[in-house]
Amino acid sequence: MLKKSPVTLIFLLAFSFPLFAQLILDEQDSKPLPEGVNLSSPYHTTLSFFIHLDPDNFNPSRAARTLDRRGVEGDPETLAIKLQQIFEGKGIIIRTSTIPNEPNYQDSTSNSEHKYYFDKNRIPGIYLEKRGSQWRFSAFSVSQIDQLHAETYPFGTDQLLNLLPKMGTENYFGLQVWQIFGMLILILLTFLSHLVFTFLVDKVLLYLMNRMGYGYIGENYLLPIAKVTSFYLIVVLLSLLLRVLQLPAEIWAWIVLVFNTLKPFLITVIFYKIVDVIAAYFASLAAKTASTLDDQLVPLLRKTLKALVILIGTLFILRDGLDLDIIPFLTGLSIGGVAIALAAQDTIKNFFGSIMIFIDKPFQVGDWVTSGEIDGTVEEVGFRSTRIRTFRNSLMYVPNGKIADAVVDNHGLRQYRRFSTTLTITYDTPPALIEQFVLGLREIIASHPNTRKDLYHVYFNNLSSYSQDVMFYLFFEVPTIKEELQARHEILIQVVKLAQTLGVRFAFPTQTLHMETFPEKKGLVPEPMDGPGYENLLKEFFRKELGKKLD
Structure with a gap:
């Protein structure tokens, strides 16, 4: 026989022990x-x-x-x-x-x-x-x-399985004594937990938020979340402790179903309310920006997140609460999604059009836009369409896909708003008076606070069939159409007052019948003055209307 060393024997025993143990189990x-x-x-x-x-x-x-x-x-x-x-x-x-x-x-x-x-x-x-x-x-x-x-049985609750039955195993109403005592203890714990959570939420949380200067946020946003969270913690506590009571299977199965449904439901409610907090935060950021388009993006973001939370929460409720297999549902949803996408191409096109609007920002809420038949002020930008208030005070709903593909003239993004008109004066206006009238018009533009001072044109530039024409061309530096109209009003009022002061008459299409002048009648043509006469009238206008002296 071959002799084996002690070390070899030890290794053989070590490797053969699992085999011997398995043989013993097989024998059992x-x-x-x-x-x-x-x-x-x-x-x-x-x-x-x-x-x-x-x-x-x-x-x-x-x-x-x-x-x-x-x-x-x-x-x-x-x-x-x-x-x-x-x-x-x-x-x-x-x-x-x-x-x-x-x-x-x-x-x-x-x-x-x-x-x-x-x-x-x-x-x-x-x-x-x-x-x-x-x-x-x-x-x-x-x-x-x-x-x-x-x-x-986490957190040591498995130890209760051995301790509680020692209270007694006599049966009353289908339950053992230790189960009845356990239920009474759970009711007491639930009541105490509710008191503790209520105190922490209503008193401590609000006190801390008020001390930090966020009382409004704490009361309107964090408090609802904390209350639902406290209910969720109570449900979790009950689900952990109730299973220790080893209730009859038929009863406990229904209780488990309720708890498994409540947990994802309460979590869904918590995240649903958290979306309001997120939306409020982004709304505060949007309020600090000059753009109004992001103000419209915040409500859309809130609605989208809430819909996503509800969808995911429903899937978890179906899976955990109702014990349904959601994989076939998701598979069918993906296949059905392709069919829906093919049937709803216009809707998807409008959706991506809205995304491009929010990314490119071709206009903001309140801007005056023009594009083909579209002419009005933007009131709201949605996921599918943009609502535009026309100047007839009607509402126009334009699909975002159409806006994304169209050429949009945004009058609201103008840095300067052009105003051009022609002032027609009668042919009997003397050249010297026209010269002073033009000087007065230029000074009106230069003196107005909302006009562009480096670019305006006022010239006597045309002789039409019934009038002498003065080009009146300027730019207003105002942000909205309302302020532009107000500036036009102020400028034109000054123009009319200047014409009345100087004796300039505006022309319009007429027919003139020349008759012999009677000595006792005075003609409509103003008596001509020398140069200083018109200048003095212009200086008087500046002093009265514009509050300044003309050198």
């Missing part, structure tokens, strides 16, 4: 099953497990025979009890009538393997697996028991 599994334990099908295995954990027929050692403990350490009876508590804590009702009673059952959703899943959504890692001729809870499932138990 090969032992005859005790009475009442049947592992021939998923139905019989499930029945054997839960019957022997029933309080009236409590025998955890027999229930543990349904576990495949290969490679898993730990007390088998403890593992069996923990597995039952996982089913109860998650509110999973086992209806034996729906469990297959076929020794060769195959799961069609997992490559036709010999497996049976109880609930793939809530406990996907717990399933029965056929090994040889026997169905057991799979080795993988057994290895996950401790972890799932800790997730089902």
